[in-house]
Amino acid sequence: MTHRHFQDELDELKTKLAEMAGLAEEAVRDAVRALLESDVAQAKLVVQRDEAIDALELDVEERSVKLLALQQPMARDLRLITTAMKVSGDLERVGDHAVNIAETVHWLVEGPLFPVVPEIEELVRLSTGMLKDCLDAFIRGDTKLAREILVRDDRVDELHENTFRILLTHMMEDPRKISAGMDLLLVSGNLERIADLATNVSEDVIYMVEGSIVKHHAEDRPA
Amino acid sequence: MTGPDAAGIEQTGPSNPPRAGATESGPTDRDTSEPRSSAGAQAPMPVAPAPAGVARGGAGGRVERGRAPVRRDPTRFDPRIGRRATFGTIFAIVCFLATMVGILVLATLLIDIFRDGWSRLTFEFLNRFPSRFPARAGVKPALAGSIWVLGLTALISFPLGVGTAIWLEEYAPDNRFTRIVETNIANLAGVPSIVYGILGLALFVRAFAIGRSVLAAALTLALLILPVIIIASQEAIKAVPNSIRLGAYALGATRWEAIRHQVLPLAMPGIMTGTILALSRAIGEAAPVIMVGALGFLAFVPSSPLDNFTVIPFQIYNWVSRPQLEFHELAAAASIVLLALLLTMNGAAIWLRNRYNRKL
Amino acid sequence: MSAIHSPEGPIELEARDLSVHYNGAPAVRSVSLRIPGRRVVAFIGPSGCGKSTLLRCFNRMNDLVPGASVTGAAIFQGQDLYGSGVDPVDVRRRIGMVFQKPNPFPKSIYDNVAFGPRINGFRGDMDELIETSLRNAALWDEVKDRLDSSALALSGGQQQRLCIARTLAVEPEVVLMDEPASALDPIATQKIEELIYELKQDYTVVIVTHNMQQAARVSDYTAFLYVGEVVEYGPTQALFTNPTEDRTEAYITGRFG
Numbered sequence: 001m002t003h004r005h006f007q008d009e010l011d012e013l014k015t016k017l018a019e020m021a022g023l024a025e026e027a028v029r030d031a032v033r034a035l036l037e038s039d040v041a042q043a044k045l046v047v048q049r050d051e052a053i054d055a056l057e058l059d060v061e062e063r064s065v066k067l068l069a070l071q072q073p074m075a076r077d078l079r080l081i082t083t084a085m086k087v088s089g090d091l092e093r094v095g096d097h098a099v100n101i102a103e104t105v106h107w108l109v110e111g112p113l114f115p116v117v118p119e120i121e122e123l124v125r126l127s128t129g130m131l132k133d134c135l136d137a138f139i140r141g142d143t144k145l146a147r148e149i150l151v152r153d154d155r156v157d158e159l160h161e162n163t164f165r166i167l168l169t170h171m172m173e174d175p176r177k178i179s180a181g182m183d184l185l186l187v188s189g190n191l192e193r194i195a196d197l198a199t200n201v202s203e204d205v206i207y208m209v210e211g212s213i214v215k216h217h218a219e220d221r222p223a
Numbered sequence: 224m225t226g227p228d229a230a231g232i233e234q235t236g237p238s239n240p241p242r243a244g245a246t247e248s249g250p251t252d253r254d255t256s257e258p259r260s261s262a263g264a265q266a267p268m269p270v271a272p273a274p275a276g277v278a279r280g281g282a283g284g285r286v287e288r289g290r291a292p293v294r295r296d297p298t299r300f301d302p303r304i305g306r307r308a309t310f311g312t313i314f315a316i317v318c319f320l321a322t323m324v325g326i327l328v329l330a331t332l333l334i335d336i337f338r339d340g341w342s343r344l345t346f347e348f349l350n351r352f353p354s355r356f357p358a359r360a361g362v363k364p365a366l367a368g369s370i371w372v373l374g375l376t377a378l379i380s381f382p383l384g385v386g387t388a389i390w391l392e393e394y395a396p397d398n399r400f401t402r403i404v405e406t407n408i409a410n411l412a413g414v415p416s417i418v419y420g421i422l423g424l425a426l427f428v429r430a431f432a433i434g435r436s437v438l439a440a441a442l443t444l445a446l447l448i449l450p451v452i453i454i455a456s457q458e459a460i461k462a463v464p465n466s467i468r469l470g471a472y473a474l475g476a477t478r479w480e481a482i483r484h485q486v487l488p489l490a491m492p493g494i495m496t497g498t499i500l501a502l503s504r505a506i507g508e509a510a511p512v513i514m515v516g517a518l519g520f521l522a523f524v525p526s527s528p529l530d531n532f533t534v535i536p537f538q539i540y541n542w543v544s545r546p547q548l549e550f551h552e553l554a555a556a557a558s559i560v561l562l563a564l565l566l567t568m569n570g571a572a573i574w575l576r577n578r579y580n581r582k583l
Numbered sequence: 584m585s586a587i588h589s590p591e592g593p594i595e596l597e598a599r600d601l602s603v604h605y606n607g608a609p610a611v612r613s614v615s616l617r618i619p620g621r622r623v624v625a626f627i628g629p630s631g632c633g634k635s636t637l638l639r640c641f642n643r644m645n646d647l648v649p650g651a652s653v654t655g656a657a658i659f660q661g662q663d664l665y666g667s668g669v670d671p672v673d674v675r676r677r678i679g680m681v682f683q684k685p686n687p688f689p690k691s692i693y694d695n696v697a698f699g700p701r702i703n704g705f706r707g708d709m710d711e712l713i714e715t716s717l718r719n720a721a722l723w724d725e726v727k728d729r730l731d732s733s734a735l736a737l738s739g740g741q742q743q744r745l746c747i748a749r750t751l752a753v754e755p756e757v758v759l760m761d762e763p764a765s766a767l768d769p770i771a772t773q774k775i776e777e778l779i780y781e782l783k784q785d786y787t788v789v790i791v792t793h794n795m796q797q798a799a800r801v802s803d804y805t806a807f808l809y810v811g812e813v814v815e816y817g818p819t820q821a822l823f824t825n826p827t828e829d830r831t832e833a834y835i836t837g838r839f840g
Contacts, residue, residue, distance in 0.1 A: 464686075469647070472644065473642065473675055473679060474676070474750065474753055475675040475753060476702050
């Protein structure tokens, strides 16, 4: 294979991942909207479309293994490909979390608990933003953006805690709302996990570009 | 010299450090307080003990795939660098002296000849015929004869010799017949030149009935130098890397095309060198030429291959066998002419070779 | 026992029960495989496995090795190359070969490329043929101003590309390459590999290499040979990511050889 073709293959890998991220983002947004609008049909669509995300993950994995075996990539190319494999796994799990959210719609027959709607909407906004940005950081190799995403996760964790407390209060007041409350808590949890996955991706991007391992907060560990 | 590990004894702990100069070791040595050292010197070099588990099949240790312990003990070597350098210098001097011997002998010969013959070297000398009177004697017919004979010899021997070499190297199968032929050619190179003279007389002069002519001499000399040309050409052809031939074949060349366009041009310098050397020998041969009929007293210059002739070596011989000193001086002068002829020939051949090389 | 996954598509060259013996000792044992047109096929295997010998069967260069005897058939476009009435000289024009060590003739660059066409009676614009061949060998830009200078003044990588140009000049259909890059430095090697990738648009390429990473990078199909036999033959991606035979896997992962 010529170097040109190898480069093309690497670009194709990135394209596939961007596609995956786009689908995942869309799935998260649609799932939460389905939840807030009690739209069961929309929820079903989200679950169906997860197949596409799974298929892309397999595609990325196959391409990556093929490139590793046949092209013996080094340095940045090697890190790109190994990062791509991890990112595709993370994106696939984002898709699964969106499915989890969508499935919650079935259980919430009564309307959702309005008190947390602003929090949920903020969580969605933040986590999908992080998702979009982390893929941008990956495509462009933008470590500044990646580091900034890592900071945003703190806000997400904060929001999730708030949501938890509000829901807890309401559940304690009215036991009839426990079932719905638990479901919403899980939704919030899923959104928080999605943000965590985005930070995983960002940490991997930093490794890919700089070759330094920042995951598991390696920077904070004493040398 | 054995070390503590080589005895094949299983060792589970650090072994005794090998003692410099020890010829035996192991448990037997523990009794004696001094090691039996061959050199008497006991410079204890700090050598690290062999690590445990390195012994073959060491108990519990991982066998390190046949690695043997490395000992860095300088006393095991005796480089004697000074002495070895001296030997080298002596050898170089000996080779230089050998060269000098050759050069000195050659120089002496040349000086001798020039001293004797220089005075006789005049244009008239070159343009006159031999005579009973030294003052009037000249080398003209001999010079002309030599050039004629040389020219014809080259014309005959070169194609025959190179053709044979090509056949033997490129076409002939590697069987017993070929080997017999090659052996015999090598043998022929050692046959005394006078035998060729006899052959020439019987075959060319008599059987072919071309008489005592330039042609007969040329044919005889051609036979004489043929083995040399063949062998030299063979070597030159052998020296052409086989990759060139394969490259030509791989492009769809026939065997002859590969030879003609690739092998021969590359071998040509070597072939020409060999031919020059051979012709240089031919020009100086007296014996076979005498057999074939060089005349001592020739009054004309040959004008056709079938004419009678004489050559310079014979003329030299003729003059040297006369008692008068003047004739000896003439002989020396003729030798100079012969040398000049040789030089010219060599020069022309080198020029030809360079031209060939440049065309590449 | 061997795993042969025959390629699809038009077959250019085929070996049928091809065996080669050197003075009685077998070097290639009854090999059968099919080489698809306009693709790159690589032969890999440890030293002495017969891959070069097998390659040389396809342009009858084994005829020039004393003591070599070839049995079986090598089919090229429907005709057995070892059949009666087949002239090896003609075979070698249509199936070219590039050797391990670059072997340019000690002549000018122009004459090197022109030699093949000249002896094969080329009637046409020689200058144009030379330029085309040198372009297709990725050498034109580097030598176009010095076609009359000696080929021996070129670097190793350039000499090898010159040998490729020379081979292309007789317009073969197949190009055989016997470890074409093993005598070259890494950058020159990369240029040759890129060239091979380009060549397969117009030629069928069979390459022998002892560097299996090179085979992985460059070829579409790979055959793994061991002691004169084809152990496995199939698409390169499959062979290197998930070989069928244990021996293949052992060789590829460096566990033997």
